[in-house]
Amino acid sequence: MNDFSVHLPILQVVIPLLAAPFCFILRKEAVVSVFTVLVGFACFAISMDLLAQVIDGDVLVYELGDWARPWGIEYRIDILNALLLVVVSSMAAVVFIAGPGQARRAIPEGRGYLFYSAALLTLTGLLGVTITGDVFNVFVFLEISSLSSYILIALGRSRRALMAAFSYLIMGTIGATFLLIGIGLMYQMTGTLNMVDMTERLRDAEQTRTIFVALAFVVVGISVKLAVFPLHQWLPNAYSFSPPLVSAFLASTATKVAYYLLIRFCLGLFGLTLVFEVVEIDVLLLPLSVMAMFVGSIAAIYQRDFKRLLAYSSIAQVGYMTLGLSLASEAGVAAGLIHVFNHALMKGALFLVAACVTWRMGGTRLDAMKGLGRRMPVTMAAMVVGGLALVGVPGTVGFVSKWALVSAALEKDAYLLGFLVMASSLLALVYVWKLVEIVYFQEPETGIERREPPLRLLVPTWILAGASIYFGVFSDFAVDVASRAAAQIFAAGM
Amino acid sequence: MMQLVAHWNYFAVIILMMVGLYIAISRGNLVKKVMGMNIFQTSVILLYVSMGKVSGGTAPILIEGRDDIIYSNPVPHVLMLTAIVVGVASTALGLALVVRIRESYGTVEEDEIVALDRAEDEREFSGEAG
Numbered sequence: 001m002n003d004f005s006v007h008l009p010i011l012q013v014v015i016p017l018l019a020a021p022f023c024f025i026l027r028k029e030a031v032v033s034v035f036t037v038l039v040g041f042a043c044f045a046i047s048m049d050l051l052a053q054v055i056d057g058d059v060l061v062y063e064l065g066d067w068a069r070p071w072g073i074e075y076r077i078d079i080l081n082a083l084l085l086v087v088v089s090s091m092a093a094v095v096f097i098a099g100p101g102q103a104r105r106a107i108p109e110g111r112g113y114l115f116y117s118a119a120l121l122t123l124t125g126l127l128g129v130t131i132t133g134d135v136f137n138v139f140v141f142l143e144i145s146s147l148s149s150y151i152l153i154a155l156g157r158s159r160r161a162l163m164a165a166f167s168y169l170i171m172g173t174i175g176a177t178f179l180l181i182g183i184g185l186m187y188q189m190t191g192t193l194n195m196v197d198m199t200e201r202l203r204d205a206e207q208t209r210t211i212f213v214a215l216a217f218v219v220v221g222i223s224v225k226l227a228v229f230p231l232h233q234w235l236p237n238a239y240s241f242s243p244p245l246v247s248a249f250l251a252s253t254a255t256k257v258a259y260y261l262l263i264r265f266c267l268g269l270f271g272l273t274l275v276f277e278v279v280e281i282d283v284l285l286l287p288l289s290v291m292a293m294f295v296g297s298i299a300a301i302y303q304r305d306f307k308r309l310l311a312y313s314s315i316a317q318v319g320y321m322t323l324g325l326s327l328a329s330e331a332g333v334a335a336g337l338i339h340v341f342n343h344a345l346m347k348g349a350l351f352l353v354a355a356c357v358t359w360r361m362g363g364t365r366l367d368a369m370k371g372l373g374r375r376m377p378v379t380m381a382a383m384v385v386g387g388l389a390l391v392g393v394p395g396t397v398g399f400v401s402k403w404a405l406v407s408a409a410l411e412k413d414a415y416l417l418g419f420l421v422m423a424s425s426l427l428a429l430v431y432v433w434k435l436v437e438i439v440y441f442q443e444p445e446t447g448i449e450r451r452e453p454p455l456r457l458l459v460p461t462w463i464l465a466g467a468s469i470y471f472g473v474f475s476d477f478a479v480d481v482a483s484r485a486a487a488q489i490f491a492a493g494m
Numbered sequence: 495m496m497q498l499v500a501h502w503n504y505f506a507v508i509i510l511m512m513v514g515l516y517i518a519i520s521r522g523n524l525v526k527k528v529m530g531m532n533i534f535q536t537s538v539i540l541l542y543v544s545m546g547k548v549s550g551g552t553a554p555i556l557i558e559g560r561d562d563i564i565y566s567n568p569v570p571h572v573l574m575l576t577a578i579v580v581g582v583a584s585t586a587l588g589l590a591l592v593v594r595i596r597e598s599y600g601t602v603e604e605d606e607i608v609a610l611d612r613a614e615d616e617r618e619f620s621g622e623a624g
Contacts, residue, residue, distance in 0.1 A: 136573055136576075139577075139580075140576055140580070143580045143583075143584070147580075147583055147584060147587055150587060150591070151587070154591060154594070159595075159598040159599060160611060162591055162594050162595045162598065163595060163607060163611075165591055166524065166588065166591045166592070166595065169584065169587065169588050169591065170518055170527055170528075170531055170588070173531050173535070173584045173588075174515070174518065174531065174534065176580075177534060177535050177538055180538050180577065181538055181541065184538065184541055184542050184545060184570070187545070187569075187570070188545050193569075193573075
């Protein structure tokens, strides 16, 4: 047993990786869908165990094939990785429950297992990016997750999903290639690909133009994946035309992993001094985050489609996360990480509500959602919970992260920033109220027959909605883990 | 001037990179976009491969009893094997998507696709008003 638990870090990635082709053997969609849920929960269990192992500050190192660094690739898990692993795998596990019947219209009958295969590969890539301690490995896993997520997005019902996937493919590939260029330049300066060695050597290296250019390429490349304003153009289409379940999965995991990468590269590899004192990326990142908060929220107000509204709100939420990072303080990064966890919960819940609406109405256009509050009350209650969390009402997770963010801003004497965070929350109130108004106060056009979606959709939706309240009331878990992660990376990054 | 000549490989990389990026951004034809993206990725392969070259170095094959040989760095070359695979996969997926787009829109020109989408939007919303 002891022997087995040593290999958990690699199992975290290998299980979903091997499960993906295994779907081809199982074939029958009913079997495959149960199988993916099991894989999802296995990953979740492993990530919880890993988090428990590292939470006290130990760093878990796993050498692949027993090759020590610098020869081999090592997986390196500290609190930051472990937190992200938990977020990604828990979201995958919950979202996979709603799997059956998702891509029916896009995939010919009997080929449903391909959908699960692609979903598992995306999960593999995201977990791999998070767990690995080798910068080139990061690129490879990033491309695994991206390529399979383009496929998932292209499975959307309307033909626009194809165009959305295509533009995401072009932008995503350019972003990943930027990251690759940056990694190449870093390799040129340090002669190593291992993160620990690279960190040491970058601290000692002379601050030449090569390093500055590497930083620029890396940050821009990751920002494309993270959808930092103004590099967010791919996101609204990708999230609104993909199958609703895919949006739920990607919205709650993919951008979070990109945020992890940004923190890992900026604070871990390049180091606080270089990034925030020599190059001062906060001069750029801070205004962009604030603009994302406002532009995203204002654009969300004017949308005529539920999923598109959520997509624009995601851009605003990414703004909160990058704002946390650009404060360049421990509290700021902790606030960003708390928001990663919390936003995954609430956006996951809301996109699953969109999946329920699609199941009932065949689409998510807002004018078709009139009076849904009476037609599917249980689902719509979950939407209200998610919406309140987006606004940041006390008692929901949104409040916890906004509180952390505002206090981090005040700690830096940035009163204006604190005010701007609150002001943008008011904008969120506008679009959430718009939803509530349509759903509860407008007359349904086609009768008020009450019919809820099947349990396989309703249960995961309420797991996430419930978690948005639970972790809003008992916020210790997220706050504690995120502050420890931030403290650890700051201690290592000095 | 000497610097220019000495670093000619980097200039080749930069020119290729910009050509690829420009095509990927400016062309309306989706196939050309994919090709531009591919040129962009290929330029990075060149960047890595020329990075591993040590002047006077030879292929890193160890010869017994000879320690006076200078070897090139094989690591960047090996990395690029993976990058080539990634490049092939994303190009193939991009082209496959273009085929699907062509099947459902009947065109691979971005402006025509945007026009088709817009016409669809207008039909939908004017249908509501009437």
